[in-house]
Amino acid sequence: MKSLGILIASIIISSVSFSQTVIIGCVKDEKGVSLVGANVYLEGTYDGTSSNSNGTFKLTTKEIGKQILIIDFIGFKSFEQAVVLNGYPIELSIVLQEAFNELNAVTITAGTFEAGDKKKSIAITSLDMVTTAGSAGDVYGALRSLPGTTTVGESGKLYVKGGDSRESNTYIDGTLVYVPYSSSAPNTSVRGRFNPYMFSGTMFSTGGYSAEYGQALSSVLSLTTNEIDINDELNIGILSVGGDIGGTKAWKKASLSATFGYNNLKPYMFLVPQNNDWINEPTSMSGDISFRLKTPKSGMLKFYSKTSQSKLELFQNDLNNPGEKNAYRLVNDNIFANASWTGELKKDWILYAGTSFTNNNDDATIDSLGLNKSLQGIHTKVMVSHKLSQTIKIKAGTELYSKQYCVDYISSIGKFTEQFSNNTLTGFLESEIYTSQKFVTRLGSRFEYSDFLQKGNFAPRLSTAYKLTPKSQVSLSYGWFFQNPDDDFLVKTNGLDYEQANHYTFNYILKGNNRELRSELYYKEYKKLFKYGEVEPNIYTNNGNGYAYGLDIFWRDNKTIKRGEYWVSYSYINAERNYLDFPEQAVPNFTSKHNLTFVYKHWIGELRSLVGGTYRISSPRYYNNPNTAEFNAEQTIAYQSLDLNWSFLYRQNIIFYASASNVLGFKQQFGYQYASKPNENGAYNSQPILPSAKRFFVLGCFITLTKKGDVNQLDKIN
Amino acid sequence: MKKSILIIAAVLMTSVIFAANMKYYQKMGQTLPKFGECKTIEDYHNLGNEFKVIANVEKEEWLPLYYHAQCNIIMSFMNCDAAQKDEFLEIANESITKMIAIAPKESEVYALQAFYCTGKLVVNPQERAQKYGPLSAQAIGMSLGLDPENPRAQYIKISNEKGTAQFFGQDTQIYCTQAQELLDKWDDYKVKSRIHPSWGKQQVEGIVNSCGQTN
Numbered sequence: 001m002k003s004l005g006i007l008i009a010s011i012i013i014s015s016v017s018f019s020q021t022v023i024i025g026c027v028k029d030e031k032g033v034s035l036v037g038a039n040v041y042l043e044g045t046y047d048g049t050s051s052n053s054n055g056t057f058k059l060t061t062k063e064i065g066k067q068i069l070i071i072d073f074i075g076f077k078s079f080e081q082a083v084v085l086n087g088y089p090i091e092l093s094i095v096l097q098e099a100f101n102e103l104n105a106v107t108i109t110a111g112t113f114e115a116g117d118k119k120k121s122i123a124i125t126s127l128d129m130v131t132t133a134g135s136a137g138d139v140y141g142a143l144r145s146l147p148g149t150t151t152v153g154e155s156g157k158l159y160v161k162g163g164d165s166r167e168s169n170t171y172i173d174g175t176l177v178y179v180p181y182s183s184s185a186p187n188t189s190v191r192g193r194f195n196p197y198m199f200s201g202t203m204f205s206t207g208g209y210s211a212e213y214g215q216a217l218s219s220v221l222s223l224t225t226n227e228i229d230i231n232d233e234l235n236i237g238i239l240s241v242g243g244d245i246g247g248t249k250a251w252k253k254a255s256l257s258a259t260f261g262y263n264n265l266k267p268y269m270f271l272v273p274q275n276n277d278w279i280n281e282p283t284s285m286s287g288d289i290s291f292r293l294k295t296p297k298s299g300m301l302k303f304y305s306k307t308s309q310s311k312l313e314l315f316q317n318d319l320n321n322p323g324e325k326n327a328y329r330l331v332n333d334n335i336f337a338n339a340s341w342t343g344e345l346k347k348d349w350i351l352y353a354g355t356s357f358t359n360n361n362d363d364a365t366i367d368s369l370g371l372n373k374s375l376q377g378i379h380t381k382v383m384v385s386h387k388l389s390q391t392i393k394i395k396a397g398t399e400l401y402s403k404q405y406c407v408d409y410i411s412s413i414g415k416f417t418e419q420f421s422n423n424t425l426t427g428f429l430e431s432e433i434y435t436s437q438k439f440v441t442r443l444g445s446r447f448e449y450s451d452f453l454q455k456g457n458f459a460p461r462l463s464t465a466y467k468l469t470p471k472s473q474v475s476l477s478y479g480w481f482f483q484n485p486d487d488d489f490l491v492k493t494n495g496l497d498y499e500q501a502n503h504y505t506f507n508y509i510l511k512g513n514n515r516e517l518r519s520e521l522y523y524k525e526y527k528k529l530f531k532y533g534e535v536e537p538n539i540y541t542n543n544g545n546g547y548a549y550g551l552d553i554f555w556r557d558n559k560t561i562k563r564g565e566y567w568v569s570y571s572y573i574n575a576e577r578n579y580l581d582f583p584e585q586a587v588p589n590f591t592s593k594h595n596l597t598f599v600y601k602h603w604i605g606e607l608r609s610l611v612g613g614t615y616r617i618s619s620p621r622y623y624n625n626p627n628t629a630e631f632n633a634e635q636t637i638a639y640q641s642l643d644l645n646w647s648f649l650y651r652q653n654i655i656f657y658a659s660a661s662n663v664l665g666f667k668q669q670f671g672y673q674y675a676s677k678p679n680e681n682g683a684y685n686s687q688p689i690l691p692s693a694k695r696f697f698v699l700g701c702f703i704t705l706t707k708k709g710d711v712n713q714l715d716k717i718n
Numbered sequence: 719m720k721k722s723i724l725i726i727a728a729v730l731m732t733s734v735i736f737a738a739n740m741k742y743y744q745k746m747g748q749t750l751p752k753f754g755e756c757k758t759i760e761d762y763h764n765l766g767n768e769f770k771v772i773a774n775v776e777k778e779e780w781l782p783l784y785y786h787a788q789c790n791i792i793m794s795f796m797n798c799d800a801a802q803k804d805e806f807l808e809i810a811n812e813s814i815t816k817m818i819a820i821a822p823k824e825s826e827v828y829a830l831q832a833f834y835c836t837g838k839l840v841v842n843p844q845e846r847a848q849k850y851g852p853l854s855a856q857a858i859g860m861s862l863g864l865d866p867e868n869p870r871a872q873y874i875k876i877s878n879e880k881g882t883a884q885f886f887g888q889d890t891q892i893y894c895t896q897a898q899e900l901l902d903k904w905d906d907y908k909v910k911s912r913i914h915p916s917w918g919k920q921q922v923e924g925i926v927n928s929c930g931q932t933n
Binding site: 036037039041043044045046047048049053072074125127230231514603608610649650651652 | 745760764774800853885887
């Protein structure tokens with residue numbers, strides 16, 4: 001008992017006599033720069049202070065004995081040091097090491113435009129897709145304002161870096177969309193099937209993409225749909241060309257929404273003169289359903305399905321018989337459905353599983369002849385990502401692409417059918433290794449086997465990025481890319497091989513302060529492209545080849561002009577190929593050597609309006625005139641367009657929208673169409689390929705009604 | 719003897735716990751008034767550091783996390799650079815997430831979450847209003863659901879709605895009236911303890927004053 005008393009007394013005395021210890025020091029980073037505001041404290045106690053503007057600190061504590069001093073600062077590794085506190089001042093000089101932080105680390109940017117919630121890139125966002133003039137709410141329209149793309153007015157599809165439109169693939173939540181574009185008459189422009197409002201993340205790669213993606217020679221567009229909806233909503237959209245109505249029901253961990261849309265261009269085309277001779281103007285009907293469910297451990301299940309039908313009928317001039325017209329009729333039925341789940345299996349292990357289904361029928365009738373094409377496709381993908389350490393990530397997965405394609409030729413004689421089905425099994429493995437915050441290497445490989453071609457391919461991919469300064473970086477990528485030949489050839493034969501493209505990309509980015517400059521140099525080498533036999537066109541070969549090289553420049557500035565933002569894209573593309581029925585290597589008709597796009601948006605606060613304009617100019621494209629000796633030697637006129645749009649926020653939930661394309665009325669002409677056989681004078685008849693109208697106008701109103709959150713909104717409408 | 723030792727031990731232990739608790743209240747009590755002295759971003763950063771140190775020790779308490787997050791949200795409002803604003807808000811969000819895990823039934827935590835969402839929104843209203851507007855409203859709803867009288871949740875609600883009405887050129891009189899009513903009964907609200915959140919009165923006064931000027 002006595003000894004206990006002494007002990008207590010001695011503790012009290014000691015704590016009195018050594019009442020406090022002062023720790024002084026300075027905090028610097030590895031380069032010797034003083035760190036201001038570092039949190040300096042003794043573990044397990046309240047005693048702490050912050051480093052001042054010189055990076056020095058003074059910590060006074062009444063604690064005694066052995067303690068642990070901790071220094072924390074955002075972006076640096078936490079520093080710990082044991083100290084013995086006995087009343088004698090302690091002086092420390094502390095150097096903090098930069099922590100590896102994924103958010104600040106360099107990223108691979110060669111060939112890639114990425115945007116989303118967690119991405120810091122300002123290249124192009126989902127909002128841009130809606131508000132960029134000239135895109136008219138079309139995902140692909142907006143992407144055409146980025147460098148590397150060419151505008152092909154008579155197609156509307158995506159043409160990337162000297163590649164054909166079929167060399168680009170679109171994925172939604174990781175699953176392939178076999179038929180991403182709407183169907184239209186030959187030489188008229190198509191649109192994407194999906195509403196840009198659906199997506200919150202976009203990754204558009206114009207080359208050198210990850211081993212995760214295959215079966216595309218030129219580019220990959222990967223779209224991520226919105227997260228769970230949190231409000232019950234009713235959406236109504238009224239447009240000059242149609243309208244839609246949709247509803248959303250939100251629960252705590254799930255949401256369900258459905259939309260029905262109907263478009264009919266007849267009234268519009270009645271008011272605005274058209275170049276085409278319509279019998280039945282285009283109409284379309286669509287319905288979609290989307291379901292989101294949060295599963296345990298931050299997992300997310302997404303389901304989406306869209307069914308649509310579109311019809312059109314018009315007269316086409318029969319070039320072989322001048323003065324005569326053929327009625328062309330097209331009915332398209334399309335179903336797309338996909339489901340995907342992403343979630344954490346255990347710490348640092350993420351599983352993705354997704355599958356999509358496409359059923360597309362294009363029934364075309366030209367007078368009494370019928371041409372029906374039907375495609376059923378299933379894409380299934382399973383992928384595991386594992387974080388081996390802070391700096392090493394591994395991704396492995398497998399996919400199955402299944403496709404059934406069938407073409408019916410219907411004439412008075414009867415029906416003749418051609419079809420094929422193919423299953424391509426793939427596997428990929430990729431690692432991303434950070435040697436430091438400044439240097440990353442991505443090494444991947446991909447294997448594919450097609451049971452129809454009975455051939456496999458192996459595609460290595462390599463990308464690196466190095467941060468030169470906190471605001472600038474360079475990125476390099478190299479890879480092999482394979483794709484099956486077009487369905488219309490496979491339906492005739494399975495004696496073909498994969499088409500191949502090798503990409504070399506060098507990219508430099510300087511960004512900061514809401515400005516971004518990107519420049520990219522690339523070279524693409526095409527091999528084993530499909531080609532008709534030189535002597536016997538019915539013999540199909542893989543003897544085609546080609547190349548493309550060019551320079552892309554992108555400058556975006558959201559800073560200089562208050563309330564305004566703009567971007568400029570310039571692409572130089574030099575491409576030639578010898579494929580299909582080309583007699584020699586020639587510039588393909590879908591590339592323009594020079595392409596310049598200027599996009600501007602301005603927010604006018606007083607009018608609560610976002611106004612925007614897009615000006616585009618592309619140098620002439622080449623096309624083939626069979627009446628001349630030289631192949632693909634004629635040039636179209638240069639393409640120019642100035643598009644404007646205006647969005648007016650009348651109320652929080654009511655938006656008015658207006659847009660007009662080619663307001664200045666530039667002459668647009670996309671080359672000539674020729675008869676399939678010469679006339680009696682030995683010449684091929686021709687007619688110019690024109691846009692369906694000089695200008696296109698859209699007027700619309702979008703209304704959102706919500707129940708939860710702001711009840712007043714319902715009243716505001718009246 | 720054995721029994722008395724046990725009693726002494728028990729008394730000692732409770733007093734240790736009590737003392738620890740006292741120490742926590744005391745420390746919080748000493749730190750909170752520093753809010754009044756903060757003028758620069760650096761001041762708020764250093765104060766946030768102090769709350770972080772307390773939060774590191776008191777792993778079961780949500781209040782140090784609350785004030786740490788609040789400091790960072792204020793810092794985001796004071797900063798001009800969008801990227802830095804987001805950086806501060808991310809730090810705030812980390813503490814908010816932890817705090818909600820500790821005190822999921824506390825009205826104040828959601829009020830601060832709503833404040834955070836508003837902070838995220840104002841960085842880039844054009845792009846973020848669609849996402850963070852409803853999230854802020856949802857957090858306010860949670861907060862008022864747990865405590866309909868929470869004056870801070872009411873303040874954020876009025877402030878958000880008034881801002882929206884102003885933007886759309888609508889009459890803001892109703893929000894001025896609401897702000898005046900909130901101000902009148904502000905002092906009637908019983909704060910749970912002297913270390914619980916009690917801020918907001920000045921801000922509501924600000925709304926009321928600005929109303930007086932425009933009318």
